Amino acid sequence: MLGPLLGSGYLLLRDAVSTPRSYLTDSALGLGDAAPRAVPQDALIAVGSTVVDGGLLVKAMLLTALWLVGWGAASLARDLLRVSLGPQLVAATVAIWNPYVAERLLQGHWSLLTGYAALPWIALLATRLRARGATAARADRLGTWAGLAGCLAAAGLTPTGSLLAGLVALLLVGKRNLPVTAALWILSAAPWLTATALSGAGAEPSDPAGIAAFAARAEPWLGTLGSLAGLGGIWNSTAAPGSRTTFFALVATVLLLALVATGVRAVLDAGTDSKSRSGAAAHNLDRTDVRPDDPAEPGSVPDGESSQDPMHDEARVARRRLVWLAVAAIVLPALGATGWGLSAGEFLVTRVPGAGLLRDTQKFVALAVPAYALCAAAGCRVVGRWIPTVVVDGVSAASPRARTGGAAVLFLAIVLLTLPDLAWGVGGALRPVHYPAGWQRVAGAVDAPGDVAVLPGGMFRKFRYSGSAPVLDPAPRMLKRDVLQTGELPVRGGVVSGEGERARKVENLLLQGGSANRLAELGVGWVLVEGGTPGPMGESKTTLAQLNPVYADPDVQLYRVPGDIAAHDASAAHRRLSGAAHLLWAALLASGFLTAAIHSATRRSVPREAERESHPDHDNAD
Structure with missing residues (x-):
């Protein structure tokens, strides 16, 4: 069933996104604008990918x-x-x-x-x-x-x-x-x-x-x-x-x-x-x-x-x-x-x-x-x-x-x-993909405060390297800063609204060619343009012209928003509470399976010991 996927590369198919490395952003902890639908999944992958390649972790x-x-x-x-x-x-x-x-x-x-x-x-x-x-x-x-x-x-x-x-x-x-x-x-x-x-x-x-x-x-x-x-x-x-x-x-x-x-x-x-x-x-x-x-x-x-x-x-x-x-x-x-x-x-x-x-x-x-x-x-x-x-x-x-x-x-x-x-x-259909080198360069460049806005508009992409099926944008799991997403889902020819109110304002601002100052006020420090995928671009060229180019290739282009970026991060107290809940979950997972494994091994050893006591020559029976 998983034969093709077990080769080198990453799972990128519709809602499934794996990346070489993920990060403990506010969204990964469930503290972003969208509903926490991938919690604690994203946090686990973020922590695990510091030790093991994220794509390998998801496959395993x-x-x-x-x-x-x-x-x-x-x-x-x-x-x-x-x-x-x-x-x-x-x-x-x-x-x-x-x-x-x-x-x-x-x-x-x-x-x-x-x-x-x-x-x-x-x-x-x-x-x-x-x-x-x-x-x-x-x-x-x-x-x-x-x-x-x-x-x-x-x-x-x-x-x-x-x-x-x-x-x-x-x-x-x-x-x-x-x-x-x-x-x-x-x-x-x-x-x-x-x-x-x-x-x-x-x-x-x-x-x-x-x-x-x-x-x-x-x-x-x-x-x-x-x-x-x-x-x-x-x-x-x-x-x-x-x-x-x-x-x-x-x-x-x-x-x-x-x-x-x-x-x-x-x-x-x-x-x-x-x-x-x-x-x-x-x-x-x-x-x-x-x-x-x-x-x-x-x-x-x-x-x-x-x-x-x-x-x-x-x-x-x-x-x-x-x-x-x-x-x-x-x-x-x-x-x-x-x-x-x-x-x-x-x-x-x-x-x-x-x-x-x-x-x-x-x-x-x-x-x-x-x-x-x-x-x-x-x-x-x-x-x-x-x-x-x-x-x-x-x-x-x-x-x-x-x-x-x-x-x-x-x-x-x-x-x-x-x-x-x-x-x-x-x-x-379930086969691994390989990200262009530009993604890693962009991931390394996003290292300053401010959330990331993405173009074209929407959450789903069709890259040349990902096949014919639409895929969820990998940017939120690829970058160190929160990536704003509206949560809007195209389903059966219609659109189901999401919860990302700030992300919706930012997307509309970009598509209307709004000012860089307004982006900064909304907490946006970066704009990522993903090339080779369909989606609305609107009048975003007007806004992009006001930004500082950081990196560009045919697949991805990264821009820095100038000026002072308003802080929209989750509070330190909320991150501590969410982190504590994740640690509690991890402790329950690890201690539960460890205790069960030790108990199972102990129970299996008891009959063997009893058998040896009742048959002193058991070891030489063969």
Whole structure:
């Protein structure tokens, strides 16, 4: 999937922008004019890029996220369904290889996929906490809580990811654990909650035009509901794989839903039709080395033993809640694209501060993926039981495990075939770019006070080196000073207004050929002209003639605004508060995963030590 991107160069595709180095500007901390939509993502990249090249850092995070979502889905299927390796691989593939991932890659939402990757892990850890209650050892609960905290922080790389993670955690963790879970979620969301409170930008009403512009889209032959049920339907038709724009989208959706449908009943009622199962296997649900191999139904647990195994009962509750969450995650965005749904959305964003975060309703289809992965895994086991057993001389030629494995191969092939153009960078669209040398020279030259204004007007560019798709202007992440952006988004032939009021004044001033003195009064110390990209220039030549040229080549030209530049930076107190919130988030992320890792390693070492004590000659057994 990421093959082409792993070469040298930088991710620059629609909303995705990576640069060699980023900086802790006010905007990176969420204290600029625009709503803090990329917090704490931008701050993390800014700090990390002081040590590792920013482009490499983004690629590593994206690759890790996709790997973790597959591993998490497999682990969720193992613990909640007690399935063997084949169905676990099916769950992993469904979670990785689907239209939702493809569309978000093409839209450039790599950091949202970090939150997406955390969902199966959060579902798993929340279920364990619910099952263990007060009877579990303190060390076990501490390790699980630490893992949950780390996952919530990882999902909190963006506000939307944080919302997704919080919903899953609060839904599954149980009443007893709700207060602590809510507190951990708030701590994990501290950077963008703090930035919203300090800047006030995210609390302003949003443009109601964004509701219709970002509503889920109906794909060919499917309608909106069918598109969402197939895990597609992103608002931007140009950010969809080619196979989702033809009749094949219907075929692929039917195949995916057929795989999911085979396991729905098993997920809702798993364990009720098992013929036999030892309660000892269910007791080992937390062990990663368990290999279920029941002659009747691999990995299942009978109802008769549920009272002895609280995890089994809670796993069933979690599975059912995940299924109903999946239904809501598909139906509600579909309703949001109807006439009255659009009206309700417009009412919310104009009257409820921060409700603009909900306008891209297709994002929430991510909540359906854990249930889809579970149902596909369970369906693989069900279909495996349908395969006839050949008996030769009274001996079965195919064990239940082998038949389940055969069904898994079939399921894996079908999942991959439903989206063939996800391979190799979503059909080659996901490829690295190389910035012209002028960008680095400009980045080094911007070293004095004053914000940066950019020309042509608008936030999106089409450079000769970035391909045919529009890309978000890399200047805000390339330069040491804040780059003013209006936040206006061109969507479906219209424009959705943003929150950057000062940026809008500056852009209008440049396009009208205003004075350099007025630019200085508005806090602008630099003007950057990006060549080779379409966009309005207006009468800006008149203004540029009043400025001091600093650098020029065919790709970028930099000008210095003369005179005294008015200060419009965030206050030192606000930067300290925002910095503290970011440090709190980073501490939660690092300490959560570190504690969980130490706890996991300790638990794995205990059985080994016990085994050595019971078998003194173990080391010489071979």
